[in-house]
Amino acid sequence: MTQDTLTIAAAAYPLDWFDDFAAYEAKVTGWVAKGVATGADLLVFPEYAAMELASLGGKAVAADLQGALSEVARHAPAMDALFARLAATHGVMILGPSGPVFVGNRPVNRATLFGPAGIVGHQDKQIMTRFEREEWDVIPGADGLTLFETPLGNLGVTICYDSEFPLLARTLAEAGAEILLAPSCTETLAGFTRVRVGAMARALENQCVAVQAPLVGSAPWCVGVEENTGRASIYGPPDRGWPATGILAEGGLNEPGWVSATISRALIAQTRADGGVLNFTHWSEQSDRLAVPLRRAATS
Numbered sequence: 559m560t561q562d563t564l565t566i567a568a569a570a571y572p573l574d575w576f577d578d579f580a581a582y583e584a585k586v587t588g589w590v591a592k593g594v595a596t597g598a599d600l601l602v603f604p605e606y607a608a609m610e611l612a613s614l615g616g617k618a619v620a621a622d623l624q625g626a627l628s629e630v631a632r633h634a635p636a637m638d639a640l641f642a643r644l645a646a647t648h649g650v651m652i653l654g655p656s657g658p659v660f661v662g663n664r665p666v667n668r669a670t671l672f673g674p675a676g677i678v679g680h681q682d683k684q685i686m687t688r689f690e691r692e693e694w695d696v697i698p699g700a701d702g703l704t705l706f707e708t709p710l711g712n713l714g715v716t717i718c719y720d721s722e723f724p725l726l727a728r729t730l731a732e733a734g735a736e737i738l739l740a741p742s743c744t745e746t747l748a749g750f751t752r753v754r755v756g757a758m759a760r761a762l763e764n765q766c767v768a769v770q771a772p773l774v775g776s777a778p779w780c781v782g783v784e785e786n787t788g789r790a791s792i793y794g795p796p797d798r799g800w801p802a803t804g805i806l807a808e809g810g811l812n813e814p815g816w817v818s819a820t821i822s823r824a825l826i827a828q829t830r831a832d833g834g835v836l837n838f839t840h841w842s843e844q845s846d847r848l849a850v851p852l853r854r855a856a857t858s
Contacts, residue, residue, distance in 0.1 A: 561709060573773065594650060601652045605669070682701060750787045
């Protein structure tokens, strides 16, 4: 049975150095406890937040591109077990930190969803940034998109750059997604803004909720994620019953911590059915208009 009202918490999460896995476990346990203290039913961690596990291989490994990816992937089973245990202990759902998981010889960028009963499933990033393609050689997940049908409602995950491509979110929305989770990792303010604008646009187009959970702060010892910029935010459609800005909640720029908002799935359904605008319903009219030949008007 699904519930109508739920609270979502998005993490603005900094990377830390660890000398052993017990120290990582202590950090994550504390973070989850603080997220649960907001009243959240669903906690969202950022893209590549798992990269702090590269520190367990030592400085040389953490500073080496392929060494860091392999070291983090080596700890993925232990990380999954930790988040599964915390989700069960607190009776919440958690989108865990994404990170590399090797499929054959190359890694995908995988985010795993945990529930009180264990792992619900995973979503691999679909479209790679230039950095992932040209330097890390991270590959797209071959499994495509996943709709997570949960007691909290239908969830989709559009990892960082994926949120900038409307057809991915649209496919999830048409399958029934009410909430899109957009964990992100961006070095610059421009990169963060691209994901922010993308997530807000996806909430507008699909008349749903989008959640952005970013990495923040410096980690000069970890190759590829040395500098991270962002703010945790939760977005909805700027329509009747929603904030006029479309921003349900947001934290300060580069301010670590949780940001939370309580949302109504009934309001999402109502907005899609009878909003001030009907973007979700009118989406298909784009194809009708594009069927009309484009005209050109030139001036001398």
